[in-house]
Amino acid sequence: MNEILPYLPEPFQQIILRMPEKERSMLEEIRCRTGRPLELIVSGNQWLPSDNSRMPIFSREQARELLQKIGKYSLYTLEEELKRGYVTIQGGHRIGLAGRVITERGHVLRLRDVTFFNIRLAKQKIGAALPLVPFLYNRRRWFNTLLIGAPQTGKTTMLRDLARLVSEGIAERYIVSRKTAIVDERSEIAGCVNGVPQNRLGARTDVMDACPKAEGMMMMIRSMSPEVLIVDEIGGLEDTAALFEALNAGVTVMATAHGFTFDQLTQRPSIRPLIDAKLFDRFVVLSRRSYSNQAGCRLTILDQLGRKMSATEGVWQ
């Protein structure tokens, strides 16, 4: 939180500082839109001050200043980020950007007038993946695992914690630590700033930051000899080819994919061959549940053939 505040305009800082402690700790997104009032998302819902006071309006001037601050007053350092549309800052928080796009021959060259900001607060949930461990670890090895879930169900959170568990090991369960490699195309798992991970990922993790997944996986396998390879949001055909390569090279793979159910996933042409070849040993389906206004998550674990093994539910926050 303290990493974010200096970026925001003064009135916005005041609003956030005056929020009740409990709600502030559950703050997920800070959204700033030019000419519109500040929007705060607390556990999935818009939050408004209890005294019905108006939220301050985000002005054009403040938008320019925010962008300048994000780039440390050096806009040229943000070129790549303005093309991708998001910036990762100290602490692993992600700032999504939108505005007017300049194109060249139909491809995005970069954003010019950045007028919409979405600050997504990164919260690493240490221990989130612990309930999964008994299903994913057996006879001194981790299973090839695919995490399935819709957006915002906590796939990446889960994957990040799995990465941490794999590279740290769990001494009390006699699980030894493994060499872990993360291909982090969207800087979401490790939250790297200048190549240094901001999240706790254990001592034995290598990260290939902002690298296209398919190429990154091959680079990692060739150069870093990982025992477990971690990759977010597979989906393209090249990804599938690289995954075949990795899984056949004897590297354990843990990945995530968008989807609501296992059946839906089997319909996807790029993922189907992976399931047909039985390359993944376990599938974990995540779905979002709310328990009396608190965001929660339901985990369903499926085996190689997609048969249900167990289901657990847990409250996230």
Place this chain on the structure above:
Amino acid sequence: MKIIGSLFILFASTAAGLILARRFRDRPREIRQWRSALQSIEAEIIYGRVPVDQLAEDLSKQIPSPLNYFFTLLSTQLRKKGLPLQEAWLNSVEQFWPRTAMKIPEKEIILQFGTTLGTEDAENQKKHIQLALAHLEREESDARQSQKSNEKMMRSLGFLTGVLVILLFI
């Protein structure tokens, strides 16, 4: 007594002449320093994409005096006080200016450059730097011209004024 007094006058006027001459000598040298600083800024921006606060700190160590003082000022204003770049640049120029032999046109160029720094992508940044470099180059050749014509004159003028005053008093 008379001799001591006249020596004093001679010494003072010669010193004044030398100081005036030095201003003419330092000006082109300092402009040259600025130009090389701008060139390293260009290289760092184009090839390294180094942010300005880092740049200022690096330059404060690399560049010879007196210009290193400017970048020390800039880097403390950015890092310690957390001022926006444009403001920090302006403040640093104002604080630094009494220490230089440079004149108003150079100051204008540098202030103008400061308003563009960090606000554009590398490609445009390069153009702004090139523009500032071209302006400074012109100023430098001006400064050399006036150095050539004035430096020696100032030095001898100082001494000769002293002699004249002494002769008048005697």
